[in-house]
Amino acid sequence: MEAIYVEGLTKKFGRTYAVRDATFYVKRGSVTALLGPNGAGKTTTIKVLLGLLRPNSGRVRVLGMDPWTEGVEVRRSVGVLHERPVYPRGFRVRDLLRYVAKLRDLGTESVDRALSLTGLKEYGNTKVSALSRGYLQRLGLAVAIMGDPEVLLLDEPTANLDPAARMEILDLISLLSKELDVTVLVSSHIIPELERICDHAILISRGRVVEQGSLQELAERHGGAVVLEVKVGEPRGLASELISMEGVIGVEIVDGGLLVKLGSHRMKDIEEELVSRGLPVRFRTSSLQDIYTKVVVNAQVSS
């Protein structure tokens, strides 16, 4: 079941196409990356999904609703972090969240929860204007998760942040997606950092969707290597077993499990083997950057 379904979406500003005939879907419970260079149409797509922009043509459904005509209901179930969030002036962090809680018909307990989930508890009485960029992004995430949304739309959540703050925000997004069990659509043009958190990707170039699918599917289609994240209590034994298997390129022991690098031809078998042992696995691709370069740059050259 798709949380977001878009078919033939076209959005023009004057004569310029921001998004052209885009068709894609976002699976419920997935963390999907919307990847594309600057000006590819990522922000426009997110604004259309939120009902802030009216599509010129096409069919858009978010949780089965049309965001333009049923905007209030859609926004009740969707949290958003904009690329350049603007907050009303003069608020302190806690007051702003209380204000959002009132707009969303929520109680004050949701404010405390959002503050603690995003690590802003100590900043409740700080003026929003006094927050650093990293903490403004945290505040944006706190606003986005108010009211337990079913879908989170994150537009360039790490833009203009220093590397440490970027890692913090990505870890926070990863944590939130697990804690809250939400569908996440996160846009960015910085690929390697998104590889850490997403399991699906939509590649967009000049307003057109040029490729989409799970990371596993993308790796299969474009011959990339896949990294399988395996959670296991005793990783050493499994590591030595896996390294001898055909199709396994490398194994790395990390905190709480293994990272298994696989060639694309044997990944299904190895996944099935691990799942049959009751081990939780998650696909990542180590070559999303290569796939992106191949697909998006080729699309740009050919157009």
Added chain:
Amino acid sequence: MLKSAVKIGLYIGKRFRWITYSYLIVVFIVSFSSPYFLMESLVASSVQTFSPLSPPYHNYAVIQYFSMAGFLFALMVLVSAISMANDLRSSALFHLSQPMSRTDVAISWMILTSWAPSVLCVLSIVIPLMCYLPHLPSGILRNFLLLLSQMLVISSIVLMASATRRSWLVLAVCLLLMFFLPFLLATAISIFAPTRYVSDAASIAMAVLYPLMASTTPYNTTLSPTAGAQAAVVLAAVIQGLYLAYFKFRFEVI
């Protein structure tokens, strides 16, 4: 419906506290200047034998008072309308990302930019005046209605300009409607008096846009100020209807 009203209340009350304060200051000034104008009127009545004006000098003082209220009204509308244009360019993104409809935002701004300044301004004159003169002459009551319709139609046009999100356009429209156009129309009426077509058009525009002002001009207007006021209310309703329809069906947060 109730939820919408709560959101509109929150939007107006919390986000635009300072606009509310500016309204209160204006109401305070207008209310407390009433005794001054009434005293002026009383003094003028007591020395009317020396006055070059005819006995209804009392009304003249009230008209003067109305002009001051009109100026303060212009300031209130200008402040709200420019805030609206700025808000639609910036923090509308924040509010419309919450479960708040475009119509809620539009109604909030309609209250702030049109209804509140018009009604507050008229009430701030009527209430103190009635404390001193419980039985207002019908002519003055009629003037209040003319003033209210004048404020509604002008603020509605400014409201529409604010929906374009261009502060310079809002300022230009405010200056044109509140300061220049009345003089331009009066000039057109007097200069083109022999050419009935131009003069008539200007006097109709004067009666519809400025019914109170039209009631004080010495010219014979083609449309009576009362009919002009009725047309002004209809025009204001049409403009505000179009404004709401624009927000409901076309407004986008870019």
